[in-house]
Amino acid sequence: GNSVTQMEGPVTLSEEAFLTINCTYTATGYPSLFWYVQYPGEGLQLLLKATKADDKGSNKGFEATYRKETTSFHLEKGSVQVSDSAVYFCALRDPSGGSYIPTFGRGTSLIVHP
Amino acid sequence: DTGVSQNPRHKITKRGQNVTFRCDPISEHNRLYWYRQTLGQGPEFLTYFQNEAQLEKSRLLSDRFSAERPKGSFSTLEIQRTEQGDSAMYLCASSSEQGSGEKLFFGSGTQLSVL
Numbered sequence: 001g002n003s004v005t006q007m008e009g010p011v012t013l014s015e016e017a018f019l020t021i022n023c024t025y026t027a028t029g030y031p032s033l034f035w036y037v038q039y040p041g042e043g044l045q046l047l048l049k050a051t052k053a054d055d056k057g058s059n060k061g062f063e064a065t066y067r068k069e070t071t072s073f074h075l076e077k078g079s080v081q082v083s084d085s086a087v088y089f090c091a092l093r094d095p096s097g098g099s100y101i102p103t104f105g106r107g108t109s110l111i112v113h114p
Numbered sequence: 115d116t117g118v119s120q121n122p123r124h125k126i127t128k129r130g131q132n133v134t135f136r137c138d139p140i141s142e143h144n145r146l147y148w149y150r151q152t153l154g155q156g157p158e159f160l161t162y163f164q165n166e167a168q169l170e171k172s173r174l175l176s177d178r179f180s181a182e183r184p185k186g187s188f189s190t191l192e193i194q195r196t197e198q199g200d201s202a203m204y205l206c207a208s209s210s211e212q213g214s215g216e217k218l219f220f221g222s223g224t225q226l227s228v229l
Contacts, residue, residue, distance in 0.1 A: 043219075044157070091156075
């Protein structure tokens with residue numbers, strides 16, 4: 001079946017530090033990959049996505065590249081801000097098995113200190 | 115576009131009671147999902163509607179759980195004879211896109227506590 005594995009959190013960084021949150025996946029076919037972000041007290045919202053191998057999704061300074069050879073979709077940002085403190089969820093959607101249901105990882109909490 | 119709305123935000127109930135949650139998706143979104151999230155975990159799929167048709171149900175959805183979307187607009191999720199293990203955040207999401215790049219819009223959830 002499909003699954004998503006994320007690095008354990010929390011990730012604690014100082015402002016302007018470089019961020020990497022690792023995500024690897026298992027899928028039957030060729031999934032689309034997503035990063036969602038959940039700010040405190042709010043619902044999940046899409047941060048970025050990539051629908052085929054070697055695509056790069058980007059938004060708000062965050063980037064992630066769809067690496068089929070390593071089945072990975074790591075999230076990166078060059079300089080984090082306090083306002084980036086949130087929980088980040090990696091997700092995939094693989095319709096090859098007949099299901100269109102997105103599968104989520106467990107989430108990685110990011111804490112950015114001033 | 116007022117976003118996905120879920121009510122109530124919080125629900126405290128005693129074990130054995132029935133509870134019902136409501137989700138109002140973004141208008142004209144034909145796809146609606148229910149997920150459950152426990153502390154430290156990601157959203158776990160419960161069930162999915164396309165318009166009024168319930169197309170998929172997770173094995174997590176025991177016979178105590180039932181969901182409806184009678185007119186293809188709002189949806190309700192009912193849990194009968196609640197158990198302490200049902201305590202979780204229940205999330206609703208909607209979308210209108212077809213295809214592999216579908217973007218889900220989530221509500222803020224209903225936090226259920228079963229005492």
